[in-house]
Structures are given as C-alpha cells and as structure tokens.
Amino acid sequence: MTSSFDRHAHLRAKPDAVAAERAHPEARVTLVWRGKSLLDGERRNGLWLPLPEAPWAIEVYLGRTADGHPRFAADLSNLEDVEAYAEGGRFSDLMRAGWGMDPAELHDLAYARGMAHWHRSTSHCGNCGTELDTADGGFKRQCPGCGATVFPRTDPAVMILVTKGDRCLLARQPRFPPQMYSALAGFVEPGESLEACVLRETKEEVGLEALNPRYFGSQPWPFPQSLMVGYTVDVEGEDFQLDEEELEAARWFSREELANPDGFFYPPAMSLAHHMIRAFIKGA
C-alpha cells in the first residue's frame, strides 16, 4: 500500500510553484476533520473537491496524479462544524472504510490523513513550546522562537509472522474485531535494528526465541503514522507465554486451517499481515 501520486517534492520549497499547482483547473483537495476523511455517501471513494478560498489552517501539497493533476490535503479540525464543507459526503473512519475501498484510492487518502495528523499533533515546538510556522507545501514546520525545524514523523514498526514448520502463530489484540487473528507487531526503539526489534518483540509478546528473521516487504500504515516492515521468523520451542497487557489470545494455525478459515479470520488485503499470511499458506 503506497500512494499513487508523484510527489514532485522539488516544488515544495517554491511558494510560487505551489501556488501555480493550486491554481491549476484540475487541482483538487481531500478534507480531513479530527482524524476523519471526507468520503462519498457509500464510503467507497474520497471526495476530491475544487480548492475554494481556504477556511482551514493547514494545507499540504500531496503531488500530482498520473494525469498530472495537482492534489492537496487540508485539515479542518480548527472548525467546530464542517457540514457545510461535506458536499454530500461524510467524514468517516478511513481505516474502517478501507476494507471495501480500491487500494490506490485508500493509499492516497491515507497519505493525506497521515499528513493532516502530523500537522495536528505538531502545532508547537517540541524544543521551546512556541507555535510553529508551516513551510515547503506543508512538509516542514519551523519555530519562530528557537529556529528549530520539524519534518513529518513516521514511526517504523515490525510485523512478525512466527512460523514453525507447517504452522504459524497468530494473536489477538484486545482492540481487534471479534474472531480476527493477526501477526505480531511492535514499534522499533532508538538504537535498534529492525531485526533486533523482531527478536525483542517476539520474546516480549509470546516468550519465544526468534531465529533467522527474513524480510517480507513494507507498507505505510498512516493510522496515524506508522510504517510496517514485515519479517517471517522461525522459533525455538512452541510453548508460548502471552504478554497479557498486549495480547488477549494466540494460537498455532496450520496452513490448511488458514486456507479454509472457520470461526476466525485474518486481516483484509489492505494490511501487510494479510499478504504475509497468504504467502505462508502458499508455502513461502
């Protein structure tokens, strides 16, 4: 899952170029309000609206579509009532709606939502507390007090498929929908490689010693600001011990059971875990 836009990052630092993008007849904006994305009534697509005079505090230049049409994101969280801007759509939970959306559309809206979240959570300087200015088409914030520069934040995290021969270990976080099981996951810490994080998280979450982490792939997960990096591992032993603060259940699943799920399901195609589990079923 990755945005389909060409970011045209070289334009960002040129205010005239960003203004020209904004004035393009095919320029459009997607709106985010307090973490919710403006989708059509059926929540299948985003509403991409012409750019009006801006009533919002935050606007980000996302780049161009494959057709060369400029795309922006705006965050309206400074407004109490945004019905007037909904244009027949509604502000919806993108992660939930994403299950039924076209992947490319979901990617683009998630990118917009991630940038909006960063602006909302980064309005003040971490160094001195002063309110930050915005620059570079929304990709930089600067402190008029101490001069600090702040760039968008992305938190790297690992997704871990623990395997043992013909079986893999899936677990449930308390916040999951009922009956959903998935791979293990955890955030990378300062001073850690991705591989070291895989070993630590496997030990912490299920008490097993992971061996031989194998890279699977990566995907952005801007809910609100993660980057998932997937690894498949083998483990010593099979008797796991749950970290009950993180997980409410776990169990071993055979390839055959995963191929014909009964009484459980695993995450949908928008999640990296889905693709890791599918590859495992196919014998990878």
Add this chain to the structure above:
Amino acid sequence: MTSSFDRHAHLRAKPDAVAAERAHPEARVTLVWRGKSLLDGERRNGLWLPLPEAPWAIEVYLGRTADGHPRFAADLSNLEDVEAYAEGGRFSDLMRAGWGMDPAELHDLAYARGMAHWHRSTSHCGNCGTELDTADGGFKRQCPGCGATVFPRTDPAVMILVTKGDRCLLARQPRFPPQMYSALAGFVEPGESLEACVLRETKEEVGLEALNPRYFGSQPWPFPQSLMVGYTVDVEGEDFQLDEEELEAARWFSREELANPDGFFYPPAMSLAHHMIRAFIKGA
C-alpha cells in the same frame, strides 16, 4: 549495529523496579552533553560512571548488560559547565570517534545518545506547547496540559546501492569527508513504503529509474535519530543527473576499483553502506 543491552522494557512502567535497578551496585550511567558523549581520553570507549545524586534533568533506563548490570543514560545539557562530571574523560563527537571504536560499545553509546537527543528535542508538547513530564524510565513523555503522550522518535530512511552489472553508483554529499563516496540515502515520507521511497529517492537524487529493489538489512543510526534500511537496485540507463542541492558529485565504480580504492574511500564498518558495498564487491 544494534545495542547489546537487554532492554527489560517490562520494568520501565514500574518506578520501584527502575529505582532498584538504579540502586544496584553495578549500575552505571553514560553522560551526554549537548549532543556529545563522555568518552575516555583516547576516545576508544565510553566512561560508564557510578550513579551519583543526579544533577541532570533527564535520566533514561537503557536496560542491562549481558552480565545483568543495569545501565542508564543521562543528559546534562541543562548545565553550562560539565567539566566536574567528566572524570578524566571528555565530551566528544560520537559519530567521529565511532570510526575507531569497538562496534558493541559504539552501539550502546549511540542508543544512549539517541535517547538523550529525543528528550532534548521533546521537552514541550507538540499539541499545546506545555512542558512535558517524563515517565516509564524515560521512554514516555506526557503532557500535564492536554494529556497527550509522546514516545521516542525514530526516522526511517533508505540506503540505496544503485548497480548496473559490474558497477555501482556512489555519490558525495557536501558534508562528507574529502574523497569519501557512499550509497544514496533519503528519508521515508508519510504514505510511502520503503520500496516506493527507494524509487523516489533514486529518481530525485540521480535522475534514474530504479528497478527491482532488493532488501539488504537495517541498522539504527541515531545521529540523531535515524533507522537505515538498505536496498540494492538495478537502474534503467546509466547517464545520471545530480540533484545539486543534495549531492556534489557521483560516479560509477567497478568492483575491481572498489576492491582496491585509490584516490577515494567508502564509509567505515560502522555504516550500513560499508557492508552493502562489501557485499557488492564479493558479487552479491
């Protein structure tokens, strides 16, 4: 490169447990002052000092050594004069000193330095500007104003070895030591997979279309807070066009030339780029 400590992350949320770690007779602390690490006179090792009454504002529980000895980091940047704490060592640039250090020692000190940097740059709430409290052994900061929680920040970045048959493309950033060439590098943006970032950065920095990114490995690079993820790519064509804001030179190097460097060098063993280039020389 990754820290050798067992982080004992489950202890962090228990103030009594962290206090017991601190009171352990073999507990030691490494000091960081305004980005510099306290090293011995020859800058070969860190000075790990007994824990005194703390004159510093920030203290982080790093975990335990393989021998079970607790280790802490402290940031003294709130003090103007720290000579009295140097204990015969000196506050030094860790990245520079790292070229001659034992890898395990460098990892541990870099982890400490990364945590100290995060605290220094995150003393105020990004949401409302209030001064943050510290919790969880230094792994969490909390806002007494709006209730926001902030975790340590790590910026994922890609390292890209562009290859074409028997040759690879190395480049110079203006800040590099004279005659040093390295792989391309760039930060991941919100809404981007690591692979998409590899393609975008290759295009932006040298104007070439990258194909088929292959994962190499990862390492923390807390100077101040990056995580490097390495990929080897092939490219279409070979006539590159430099982004002159990022790079001052680039050229193709054959395997033979890299095996016997003359008039140039590539990064030392502390860098992921070193290992990528070494693997390329060996035919990977």
